[in-house]
Amino acid sequence: MPLTDWHNRQTMGAAWQDLPAGDLGDDLLESAKNQCINHLKSQGLHVPAGTQEDPVPSDFRVAQLAQAKATWRALKARQDDGGIGDADNTIRVYPMGKPIKDLLGYGDLGIG
Numbered sequence: 766m767p768l769t770d771w772h773n774r775q776t777m778g779a780a781w782q783d784l785p786a787g788d789l790g791d792d793l794l795e796s797a798k799n800q801c802i803n804h805l806k807s808q809g810l811h812v813p814a815g816t817q818e819d820p821v822p823s824d825f826r827v828a829q830l831a832q833a834k835a836t837w838r839a840l841k842a843r844q845d846d847g848g849i850g851d852a853d854n855t856i857r858v859y860p861m862g863k864p865i866k867d868l869l870g871y872g873d874l875g876i877g
Contacts (some may be wrong), residue, residue, distance in 0.1 A: 771801075771829055772833075793833040793836055794829065803868055
């Protein structure tokens, strides 16, 4: 049966095998879902109910996953400069970036 609702720990499967254990992993997924929903609402876009009649599109679930992972990377970033990695190879994480917004339909609207 295809997924109709937002991701939770049980639906993640192989998509995020190292999802943090316990409440932290659950909170990351819930927070990412809420951030996606809030962005949709802020733009006056439809927020699906997550039912058979009004399923959450796969792009939205991918956006939720990407946002949860981005938030997790941001939480793990070095506190002194906001980057992950050593001084020569630092990656900075910017949660809810353009690629995630595009998955939620912003790209089509020229928003973001």
